[in-house]
Amino acid sequence: MKLVKHIANLGYGSRKQVQAMFREGRVTDAEGEVLYADDKVDHDAIRIDGEPLDPPPGLTLMLHKPAGYTCSTKDQGRLIYDLLPLRFRDRAPVLSTVGRLDRETSGLLLLTDDGVLLHKIISPKSKLPKVYEAELAQDLRGDETALFASGTLMLESEKTPLLPAELHVHDARHAQLVLHEGRYHQVRRMFAATGNHVASLHRSRIGGLGLDGLAEGQWRMLTATDLETLFAP
Template identity: 35%
Template sequence: MKATLRLDKLLAHTGFGTRSEIKQLVKRGVVSVDGKTAKDSGMQVNPERHRITVDGELVVYREFVYLMLHKPQGVVSATEDNRDQTVLDLLDEQYSHFDVFPVGRLDKDTEGLLLLTNDGKLAHNLLSPRKHVPKMYYAEVSGAVNESDIEAFARGVTLDDGYVTMTAELNVLHCGRPEAGELSRVELTIHEGKFHQVKRMFQAVGKQVTYLKRLSMGPLKLDPALPLGQSRELTEEERQSMLAHGE
């Protein structure tokens, strides 16, 4: 059972306004707890045990939300930015009061799967270097990606700062012919998250990533039906698999 919390905190968390605005709602007598008009916005309530309404509307309390975003290029993985649009700007207004944040980041010019939540414990566990959560990317690369690159990535490559990556699984979907202007198409699974890692790994073998999209993170896969720039809540199955993965 959830612990009790202040009525104004619960209502603020469910989008009914700031604490001062909620105080006014209580003063107006439109907030009720178990059918009785609430007199004190600071009263303790239990969201599982008490029936709370505002102007007759039943309050449904959720502590955490988990959102899958199909991130487009040109958007930064941050909660605020003075110059660029952020991933929070893409979310429906109904999630604004939950204080969600991106779990990890995708580069500004990278598309694909991004998880957003206000569950700090899950985010910490998924991002912990000890977890080695696998992340799969689709990439288009200039240059012929071949067996030697597969072997190099399996051994670990040395990045420009001297860091040697963990073993990574490279799957070549199409080996491009540079002389014909063709790009190689690949899928790459890495188990860490260094800055610009995928791009720097290909640079280490003399090639350049021209397009990058994240397809999965741990057990969570990007929904192919989710349009670019759109988000949705995780299904119960997705949520449970992520929570289990983050333990």
């Protein structure tokens, strides 16, 4: 792939804008030598304004999503992409969220431009556990643990019952819920089915991967070891 197209696909600008970067001498190698658009250079050796390029396609990252942000590139209001470098939303292939967290849910969110990996994570066959911490508007009534674990709970407008889920009660209004599937607003709808309302919701873990001290609003790229941990039994 030609350098101009490669750099444009990483979101640094349109091809015209990247061509202008070359003319201005902003694209160099690791030693500071100016590069030209027809040069053949390894990705890791390219610098723009002295800074290494973002990772090539195959990028996966985790974000500690705050409440109040939407998993979208186009909706109104605060978007999760506002928390990332602006060029990340213009990458090709696109950097997509792996599933979604609704606007008022905080916690662990994965993003990737690797379509095969995305499908592997969200596939029902993977059954990756997703761990949520819920604060409820009303006291638990007492039968939720058995109901959620039964595999018989049917949500409104659904045609198949939910897979068994594990509820671990902290106190009358705080509980941890472990899901093995990802239906639309599933946690909120499960508690609504018992006559309760989720006041706040936080996802703390996907598979074997947790936030591990990542502050709200911060993100980091995942390593090969992180991905192994994600799928670890």
